[in-house]
Amino acid sequence: MRWRFRPAADSFWALIVLLSEASLTEGSSEECGTRPALDEMETGTRIIGGQDAQPGAWPWQVSLQIYRLGIGYVHVCGGSLINNNSVLTAAHCARKRMIPDVWRAVIGLHHLYYHRNHTIKSRIRIITIHSDFNKITLEHDIALFTLSKFITYNNYVQPICLPNISLPLNKETTCYISGWGVKRENGSRSQILQVAEVEIIPRKICNSFDWYEGMVSKNYLCAGSESGRVDSCKGDSGGPLMCCFPNDKKFYLVGITSHGYGCGRPRLPGVYVHLAKYRKWVDLKLRSKTTAKCIQHILLFLTMINLPLY
Known part of the structure:
Protein backbone atom coordinates (compact mmCIF):
# COMPACT_ATOMS: atom_id res chain seq x y z
CA MET A 1 0.00 0.00 0.00
CA ARG A 2 2.90 2.35 0.78
CA TRP A 3 4.29 2.26 -2.76
CA ARG A 4 0.96 3.44 -4.18
CA PHE A 5 0.46 6.21 -1.62
CA ARG A 6 3.89 7.81 -1.95
CA PRO A 7 3.63 9.04 -5.59
CA ALA A 8 0.23 10.52 -4.85
CA ALA A 9 1.62 12.36 -1.86
CA ASP A 10 4.55 13.65 -3.87
CA SER A 11 2.14 14.87 -6.56
CA PHE A 12 -0.02 16.49 -3.94
CA TRP A 13 2.83 18.49 -2.42
CA ALA A 14 4.07 19.42 -5.88
CA LEU A 15 0.61 20.82 -6.56
CA ILE A 16 0.73 22.81 -3.30
CA VAL A 17 4.04 24.37 -4.32
CA LEU A 18 2.77 25.28 -7.78
CA LEU A 19 -0.40 26.83 -6.43
CA SER A 20 1.55 28.77 -3.80
CA GLU A 21 3.81 30.18 -6.48
CA ALA A 22 0.77 31.08 -8.58
CA SER A 23 -0.78 32.95 -5.63
CA LEU A 24 2.35 35.06 -5.28
CA THR A 25 2.26 36.16 -8.90
CA GLU A 26 -1.50 36.53 -9.26
CA GLY A 27 -2.42 40.10 -10.12
CA SER A 28 1.04 40.94 -11.36
CA SER A 29 2.76 40.56 -14.69
CA GLU A 30 6.37 40.57 -15.74
CA GLU A 31 5.28 42.87 -18.53
CA CYS A 32 2.54 45.43 -18.04
CA GLY A 33 1.70 48.84 -19.42
CA THR A 34 3.34 48.14 -22.78
CA ARG A 35 1.84 48.65 -26.23
CA PRO A 36 3.44 46.14 -28.62
CA ALA A 37 1.06 46.99 -31.48
CA LEU A 38 2.16 50.63 -31.43
CA ASP A 39 5.74 51.59 -32.19
CA GLU A 40 5.45 55.24 -31.18
CA MET A 41 3.40 57.01 -28.55
CA GLU A 42 0.56 58.86 -30.21
CA THR A 43 0.41 62.57 -29.61
CA GLY A 44 -2.41 65.06 -29.53
CA THR A 45 -4.01 67.20 -26.89
CA ARG A 46 -7.40 66.57 -28.00
CA ILE A 47 -13.90 61.29 -25.40
CA ILE A 48 -14.90 65.17 -25.41
CA GLY A 49 -12.19 67.09 -27.19
CA GLY A 50 -10.54 63.80 -28.08
CA GLN A 51 -9.65 61.94 -31.22
CA ASP A 52 -9.87 58.42 -32.62
CA ALA A 53 -7.39 56.13 -30.90
CA GLN A 54 -4.98 54.16 -33.01
CA PRO A 55 -5.74 50.41 -33.11
CA GLY A 56 -3.77 48.68 -30.38
CA ALA A 57 -2.76 51.92 -28.69
CA TRP A 58 -4.50 51.07 -25.41
CA PRO A 59 -4.49 47.25 -25.20
CA TRP A 60 -5.82 47.14 -21.62
CA GLN A 61 -9.00 49.03 -22.52
CA VAL A 62 -12.09 46.88 -21.88
CA SER A 63 -15.68 47.28 -23.00
CA LEU A 64 -18.01 45.94 -20.31
CA GLN A 65 -21.25 44.93 -21.95
CA ILE A 66 -24.61 43.73 -20.71
CA TYR A 67 -27.07 41.48 -22.53
CA ARG A 68 -30.49 42.91 -23.33
CA LEU A 69 -33.32 40.83 -24.74
CA GLY A 70 -34.03 41.55 -28.38
CA ILE A 71 -30.90 43.65 -28.75
CA GLY A 72 -27.92 41.56 -27.66
CA TYR A 73 -24.85 42.85 -25.89
CA VAL A 74 -24.54 46.63 -25.49
CA HIS A 75 -21.66 48.68 -24.11
CA VAL A 76 -22.30 50.02 -20.61
CA CYS A 77 -18.94 50.99 -19.14
CA GLY A 78 -15.23 50.87 -19.69
CA GLY A 79 -12.69 48.93 -17.69
CA SER A 80 -8.98 48.16 -17.48
CA LEU A 81 -7.35 44.74 -17.76
CA ILE A 82 -4.90 44.27 -14.86
CA ASN A 83 -4.04 40.58 -15.28
CA ASN A 84 -5.19 37.63 -17.34
CA ASN A 85 -8.60 37.33 -15.68
CA SER A 86 -9.28 40.59 -13.80
CA VAL A 87 -10.76 43.94 -14.85
CA LEU A 88 -10.99 47.07 -12.71
CA THR A 89 -13.94 49.39 -13.25
CA ALA A 90 -16.30 51.74 -11.37
CA ALA A 91 -18.68 50.31 -8.76
CA HIS A 92 -21.58 52.45 -10.00
CA CYS A 93 -21.46 50.58 -13.32
CA ALA A 94 -22.54 47.35 -11.65
CA ARG A 95 -24.56 48.40 -8.60
CA LYS A 96 -27.91 47.76 -10.36
CA ARG A 97 -26.65 44.77 -12.33
CA MET A 98 -24.84 42.48 -9.91
CA ILE A 99 -25.69 39.23 -11.74
CA PRO A 100 -22.47 38.17 -13.51
CA ASP A 101 -24.30 36.04 -16.09
CA VAL A 102 -25.68 39.08 -17.93
CA TRP A 103 -22.24 40.63 -18.41
CA ARG A 104 -19.32 40.09 -20.71
CA ALA A 105 -15.95 41.79 -21.20
CA VAL A 106 -14.57 42.51 -24.66
CA ILE A 107 -10.86 43.28 -24.92
CA GLY A 108 -8.80 44.31 -27.92
CA LEU A 109 -11.56 46.46 -29.42
CA HIS A 110 -11.23 49.53 -31.60
CA HIS A 111 -14.69 49.71 -33.18
CA LEU A 112 -17.39 48.64 -30.70
CA TYR A 113 -19.18 46.40 -33.18
CA TYR A 114 -16.30 45.14 -35.30
CA HIS A 115 -14.47 42.26 -33.65
CA ARG A 116 -11.17 41.19 -35.19
CA ASN A 117 -9.09 38.03 -34.79
CA HIS A 118 -7.23 39.47 -31.81
CA THR A 119 -10.41 40.54 -30.00
CA ILE A 120 -11.15 38.49 -26.87
CA LYS A 121 -14.61 38.04 -25.37
CA SER A 122 -15.20 36.59 -21.92
CA ARG A 123 -18.17 36.11 -19.66
CA ILE A 124 -17.95 37.33 -16.06
CA ARG A 125 -17.64 34.91 -13.13
CA ILE A 126 -17.59 37.26 -10.13
CA ILE A 127 -18.41 40.94 -9.56
CA THR A 128 -16.88 42.50 -6.44
CA ILE A 129 -17.69 46.08 -5.52
CA HIS A 130 -16.14 48.00 -2.62
CA SER A 131 -18.12 47.25 0.53
CA ASP A 132 -18.20 50.95 1.46
CA PHE A 133 -19.37 52.19 -1.93
CA ASN A 134 -21.87 55.02 -1.52
CA LYS A 135 -24.30 55.22 -4.43
CA ILE A 136 -25.21 58.82 -3.56
CA THR A 137 -21.79 60.40 -3.07
CA LEU A 138 -20.02 57.79 -5.24
CA GLU A 139 -17.32 57.46 -2.60
CA HIS A 140 -15.23 54.27 -3.01
CA ASP A 141 -16.40 53.88 -6.59
CA ILE A 142 -14.31 50.84 -7.48
CA ALA A 143 -15.16 47.29 -8.56
CA LEU A 144 -13.33 44.17 -9.70
CA PHE A 145 -14.74 41.97 -12.45
CA THR A 146 -13.33 38.43 -12.51
CA LEU A 147 -13.44 36.84 -15.95
CA SER A 148 -14.80 33.32 -16.41
CA LYS A 149 -11.60 32.25 -18.16
CA PHE A 150 -7.90 33.06 -18.24
CA ILE A 151 -7.08 34.92 -21.42
CA THR A 152 -3.94 34.81 -23.53
CA TYR A 153 -2.26 38.13 -24.23
CA ASN A 154 -1.51 39.30 -27.76
CA ASN A 155 -0.25 42.55 -29.31
CA TYR A 156 -3.70 44.09 -28.90
CA VAL A 157 -4.53 42.65 -25.46
CA GLN A 158 -2.16 43.56 -22.61
CA PRO A 159 -2.50 44.40 -18.89
CA ILE A 160 -1.83 47.85 -17.51
CA CYS A 161 0.50 48.37 -14.53
CA LEU A 162 -0.94 49.19 -11.11
CA PRO A 163 0.52 52.19 -9.28
CA ASN A 164 1.90 52.54 -5.80
CA ILE A 165 1.84 55.62 -3.60
CA SER A 166 5.29 56.76 -4.71
CA LEU A 167 4.24 57.77 -8.24
CA PRO A 168 4.50 61.57 -8.62
CA LEU A 169 1.45 63.25 -10.12
CA ASN A 170 1.52 66.86 -11.27
CA LYS A 171 0.74 69.05 -14.27
CA GLU A 172 3.83 67.75 -16.05
CA THR A 173 2.71 64.11 -15.83
CA TYR A 278 -7.05 51.48 -3.21
CA ARG A 279 -3.99 49.37 -4.01
CA LYS A 280 -4.35 47.41 -0.75
CA TRP A 281 -8.02 46.74 -1.53
CA VAL A 282 -7.15 45.48 -5.02
CA ASP A 283 -4.33 43.27 -3.76
CA LEU A 284 -6.56 41.83 -1.03
CA LYS A 285 -9.32 40.95 -3.49
CA LEU A 286 -6.85 39.38 -5.90
CA ARG A 287 -5.31 37.30 -3.10
CA SER A 288 -8.69 36.13 -1.80
CA LYS A 289 -9.70 35.18 -5.32
CA THR A 290 -6.49 33.18 -5.76
CA THR A 291 -6.87 31.46 -2.38
CA ALA A 292 -10.38 30.30 -3.28
CA LYS A 293 -9.12 29.03 -6.62
CA CYS A 294 -6.28 27.12 -4.93
CA ILE A 295 -8.69 25.42 -2.51
CA GLN A 296 -10.91 24.35 -5.41
CA HIS A 297 -7.93 22.89 -7.25
CA ILE A 298 -6.73 21.02 -4.17
CA LEU A 299 -10.16 19.51 -3.47
CA LEU A 300 -10.46 18.48 -7.10
CA PHE A 301 -6.99 16.92 -6.98
CA LEU A 302 -7.82 14.97 -3.81
CA THR A 303 -10.97 13.65 -5.44
CA MET A 304 -9.16 12.58 -8.60
CA ILE A 305 -6.36 10.67 -6.86
CA ASN A 306 -8.51 9.43 -3.97
CA LEU A 307 -5.81 10.49 -1.52
CA PRO A 308 -6.34 8.85 1.90
CA LEU A 309 -7.15 11.32 4.64
CA TYR A 310 -5.58 9.16 7.39
Missing part, protein backbone atom coordinates in the same frame (compact mmCIF):
# COMPACT_ATOMS: atom_id res chain seq x y z
CA THR A 174 1.62 62.77 -19.23
CA CYS A 175 -1.85 61.28 -18.82
CA TYR A 176 -4.66 60.09 -21.07
CA ILE A 177 -8.27 59.02 -20.81
CA SER A 178 -10.07 56.73 -23.24
CA GLY A 179 -13.50 55.28 -23.89
CA TRP A 180 -16.53 54.88 -26.14
CA GLY A 181 -18.62 57.48 -24.33
CA VAL A 182 -20.51 60.41 -25.83
CA LYS A 183 -18.43 63.10 -27.52
CA ARG A 184 -20.36 65.97 -25.97
CA GLU A 185 -22.93 66.42 -23.22
CA ASN A 186 -26.25 64.92 -24.37
CA GLY A 187 -24.54 63.88 -27.60
CA SER A 188 -24.24 60.52 -29.34
CA ARG A 189 -21.90 57.73 -28.31
CA SER A 190 -18.75 57.04 -30.29
CA GLN A 191 -18.32 53.67 -31.96
CA ILE A 192 -14.57 54.20 -32.35
CA LEU A 193 -12.43 54.26 -29.22
CA GLN A 194 -11.62 57.86 -28.31
CA VAL A 195 -8.54 59.14 -26.48
CA ALA A 196 -7.60 62.51 -25.05
CA GLU A 197 -4.59 63.89 -23.22
CA VAL A 198 -5.51 65.46 -19.87
CA GLU A 199 -3.82 67.39 -17.10
CA ILE A 200 -3.83 66.29 -13.48
CA ILE A 201 -5.47 69.16 -11.60
CA PRO A 202 -4.41 69.59 -7.95
CA ARG A 203 -7.21 68.72 -5.56
CA LYS A 204 -6.81 72.07 -3.81
CA ILE A 205 -7.69 73.86 -7.05
CA CYS A 206 -10.42 71.37 -7.94
CA ASN A 207 -12.05 71.94 -4.56
CA SER A 208 -11.91 75.73 -4.73
CA PHE A 209 -14.99 77.92 -4.53
CA ASP A 210 -15.75 78.25 -8.23
CA TRP A 211 -14.87 74.62 -9.02
CA TYR A 212 -16.20 71.66 -6.96
CA GLU A 213 -16.35 73.58 -3.68
CA GLY A 214 -14.78 70.90 -1.46
CA MET A 215 -16.73 67.95 -2.84
CA VAL A 216 -13.70 65.99 -4.08
CA SER A 217 -12.35 63.73 -1.33
CA LYS A 218 -8.75 62.58 -0.87
CA ASN A 219 -9.66 59.29 -2.56
CA TYR A 220 -10.16 61.04 -5.90
CA LEU A 221 -8.23 62.88 -8.59
CA CYS A 222 -9.37 65.62 -10.93
CA ALA A 223 -8.16 65.49 -14.51
CA GLY A 224 -9.01 67.39 -17.67
CA SER A 225 -8.56 71.09 -18.31
CA GLU A 226 -9.72 74.30 -16.68
CA SER A 227 -11.58 75.30 -19.83
CA GLY A 228 -13.40 71.97 -20.09
CA ARG A 229 -11.86 71.41 -23.50
CA VAL A 230 -11.20 67.73 -22.73
CA ASP A 231 -13.29 65.50 -20.49
CA SER A 232 -14.83 62.08 -20.02
CA CYS A 233 -18.60 61.66 -20.26
CA LYS A 234 -21.45 59.15 -20.20
CA GLY A 235 -20.27 55.72 -21.36
CA ASP A 236 -16.67 56.36 -20.29
CA SER A 237 -17.30 55.40 -16.66
CA GLY A 238 -14.99 52.70 -15.33
CA GLY A 239 -12.38 53.38 -17.99
CA PRO A 240 -8.75 54.26 -17.36
CA LEU A 241 -6.94 57.42 -16.42
CA MET A 242 -3.49 56.24 -17.50
CA CYS A 243 -0.17 57.97 -17.09
CA CYS A 244 3.44 57.44 -18.03
CA PHE A 245 6.45 58.88 -16.26
CA PRO A 246 9.93 60.11 -17.22
CA ASN A 247 12.45 57.30 -17.73
CA ASP A 248 9.65 54.72 -17.66
CA LYS A 249 8.01 53.58 -20.89
CA LYS A 250 5.21 51.77 -19.08
CA PHE A 251 1.69 53.08 -18.50
CA TYR A 252 0.08 52.96 -15.06
CA LEU A 253 -3.59 52.89 -14.13
CA VAL A 254 -3.59 56.06 -12.04
CA GLY A 255 -7.37 56.53 -11.94
CA ILE A 256 -10.76 55.05 -12.77
CA THR A 257 -13.34 57.26 -14.48
CA SER A 258 -16.02 57.93 -11.88
CA HIS A 259 -18.14 61.08 -12.17
CA GLY A 260 -18.33 64.80 -12.78
CA TYR A 261 -20.82 67.62 -13.12
CA GLY A 262 -21.95 67.63 -16.74
CA CYS A 263 -19.36 67.03 -19.45
CA GLY A 264 -16.74 69.41 -20.74
CA ARG A 265 -17.79 72.31 -18.55
CA PRO A 266 -15.21 74.92 -17.48
CA ARG A 267 -13.75 74.35 -14.00
CA LEU A 268 -15.72 71.11 -13.62
CA PRO A 269 -13.27 68.45 -14.79
CA GLY A 270 -13.72 64.70 -14.58
CA VAL A 271 -13.33 63.08 -11.16
CA TYR A 272 -11.40 59.82 -11.01
CA VAL A 273 -10.86 57.19 -8.34
CA HIS A 274 -7.26 57.66 -7.10
CA LEU A 275 -6.15 54.06 -7.54
CA ALA A 276 -3.04 54.33 -5.35
CA LYS A 277 -5.44 54.85 -2.42
